[in-house]
Amino acid sequence: MTQAFDMVVVGAGMVGAALASGLGQNGFRVALVDKQNAPQFDAEAAPDIRVSALSAGSERYLQQLGAWSPILDLRATVYRRLAVWDAARHPLSNLIPRTATEVLFNAADLSATHLGHSATHLGHIVENRITQQALWQCAEAQPSVTLLPGTGVTALESAETHATVTLDNGDTLTCQLVIGADGAQSRVRDLAGIGVTRDQYAQQAMVVSVRYRGEAQDITWQAFHPSGPRAFLPLHSAGDAHPGESWASLVWYDAPETLARLKTLDHEALLAEIQKGFPADLPPLTHIDARASFPIARQHAKHYHHRRVVLVGDAAHTINPLAGQGVNLGFQDAACLQAMLREARRSGADLADRQWLDRYEQQRRPANRRMMLAMDAFYYLFSNRIPPVHLLRNLGLGAARALPFARNRVARYAMGIDEELPAILKQITSRLPGLNQL
Ligand SMILES: Cc1cc2nc3c(=O)[nH]c(=O)nc-3n(C[C@H](O)[C@H](O)[C@H](O)COP(=O)(O)OP(=O)(O)OC[C@H]3O[C@@H](n4cnc5c(N)ncnc54)[C@H](O)[C@@H]3O)c2cc1C
Incomplete structure (x- = not known):
């Protein structure tokens, strides 16, 4: 036919x-x-x-299509706060408060002009x-x-x-x-x-669907460990089936061999590895439902x-x-x-x-x-494998006080809070290796 x-x-x-x-x-x-x-x-x-973190821009687009209220009717988790920090341990770690290395966005503190809607949330995990x-x-x-x-x-x-x-x-x-x-x-x-x-990245990502004890959270966070970031994406309450518990999606980036080992563990052993390997911000986990790993690559037609x-x-x-x-x-x-x-x-x-x-x-x-370049800049700025002084010099940022500013601006763009490209990103990405052929 x-x-x-x-x-x-x-x-x-x-x-x-x-x-x-x-x-x-x-x-x-x-x-x-x-x-x-x-x-x-x-x-x-x-x-x-x-699951995907849908930005305010995607929400507006889906509203125009008439898909947003059906999504909310089915299930979506709002996030109002978003935190990113460098979790690498070094000799001064105990002396530096996390607030000095953390970037935290709170919808309540951001003006509506930045978010393009009344500043009640930063996005939704769907x-x-x-x-x-x-x-x-x-x-x-x-x-x-x-x-x-x-x-x-x-x-x-x-x-x-x-x-x-x-x-x-x-x-x-x-x-x-x-x-x-x-x-x-x-x-x-x-x-x-x-x-x-x-370009295939050296790391892969493992996504784990978990339940934890506690109310559904309104914060999504990402901590940069030397072997790669570990992220928490909150989902909905587990309801009457599991009173007092909520769902979340965890993402663990690491070397393929490490993830291959983690994948062979049974749920109980993996739960223990996650509790040990994730930051203390992770609420107490009660159950693993599913896991999957993905090779990650930057690919452009x-x-x-x-x-x-x-x-x-x-x-x-x-x-x-x-x-x-x-x-x-x-x-x-x-x-x-x-x-x-x-x-x-x-x-x-x-x-x-x-x-x-x-x-x-x-x-x-x-x-x-x-956005491909922003992801790489984001990674370089938060994964503190390079000492800050070298990082500043490599990225062409003159003074130490430029680092938190650069982190903040690049994170805003990379996480979909700002739609305007920050000027500092151009400066940083022009110095990142291997991006000319995109
Ligand atoms: C670990 C991980 C986490 C991610 N998290 C996020 C996030 O938080 N936020 C975000 O924005 N993005 C995220 N992404 C990326 C996001 O999932 C993708 O960008 C998105 O799914 C792309 O959508 P798509 O419709 O273009 O393609 P796809 O989702 O791949 O859909 C392609 C469709 O085409 C169909 N198809 C394939 N081949 C054929 C064929 N030959 N004939 C007919 N049909 C075919 C498939 O069945 C499928 O339905 C993540 C990706 C990964 C790997």
């Missing part, structure tokens, strides 16, 4: 489903294809192991499955969007007037533009012949579009998940591409017209690259 659309969005993850909803709201005829079936939310089940489900429902509610779950893409052909996508069930879809939103290992990107530049194919989200770029900005960038890609495609249609152009796709890439590539 062959069906015709304006666009085919391949990949209905958070980014693809958001973009298809927005395009449907603009009246485009869209097919949304995913090899997985519809995400299912079960209020009784343990949280999804994959399970990916929930965000995705709310967005699938938004897409499904659009009469011009056709969801095609449970089928992957096997072939793609760009011709003079249209593109043809072949699905693994043998059906074909024709359209003016194919949008690759199929994640970091994008098949669409490969089929379109678009290459990537890729060499082109965001080619012929009748354009890329968004992780298909175009992956960044270090350190400050949790991956999907926030993907949503910005989606909003930008949607605006360009509206303009292309208004001007009567083909939806794969180079002029509009070039404009999309011109806006998004530098912004995504800046």
Whole structure:
């Protein structure tokens, strides 16, 4: 069977489903294809192991799409405070109060102009499955969007007037533009012949879904140990099933061999390792539900579009998940591409017209690259493997008093609190090695 659309969005993850909803709201005829079936939310089940910190900007975008209140109705955890500190031990550790090495943001202290909304919170931690489900429902509610779950893409052909996508069930879809939103290992990107530049970081990340004794917290924190950061992302109360307990997601960055060893431990032994290895700020853990580890890489597509194919989200770029900005960038890609495609249609152009796709890439590539650089600057400034004096000199910061200022500004940008690029970031990133080819 062959069906015709304006666009085919391949990949209905958070980014693809958001973009298809927005395009449907603009009246485009869209097919949304995913090899997985519809995400299912079960209020009784343990949280999804994959969670994301959604920034205030993403919240505004999801509100416009109509997905935000369904997300809040399902489950989302607000965070009002965010702390980052250097947890490396050195001879003077006991003499220096943590406040001297810590950056703490509190929504109550930040002006509404910085946050773009009434300053009651900094963001929300949301399970990916929930965000995705709310967005699938938004897409499904659009009469011009056709969801095609449970089928992957096997072939793609760009011709003079249209593109043809072949699905693994043998059906074909024709359209003016194919949008690759199929994640970091994008098949669409490969089929379109678009290459990537890729740097694998030495560390990997292990995510652990845990329950702890105590009320649901409103702080998310990240402590930089010499072997890598350890982060706490609060989730909801565990409810009547486990009175007095709450869920959280922990992220442990470390060398692959260390994580490989931790992964072989049973839940009880891993719980003990976490209590020992995490800072004292970690509340008492009672249970481990699930764990998963991820290689982390900085990857950037060499082109965001080619012929009748354009890329968004992780298909175009992956960044270090350190400050949790991956999907926030993907949503910005989606909003930008949607605006360009509206303009292309208004001007009567083909939806794969180079002029509009070039404009999309011109806006998004530098912004995504800046965030990749910010992640590296963020890492350098907080992981104090280099003595502060050398760090200051290496980064071109003259005086010792510049360090807390630089940390504060870079952290604000990296954590999605500031949307403006701080000038100090340019100075720092121009001195970080190996970033020229991005
Ligand atoms: C450890 C870790 C922690 C993270 N924490 C955060 C965080 O706190 N905040 C944040 O913003 N980001 C975070 N990220 C990054 C975030 O998860 C990604 O940026 C985000 O999931 C990208 O969304 P996407 O929709 O582009 O791709 P994906 O989520 O990868 O979705 C791709 C979709 O395409 C489908 N698909 C794949 N291949 C095909 C095919 N051939 N045919 C059809 N369908 C296909 C898949 O089934 C999937 O549904 C984290 C990442 C990691 C590894």
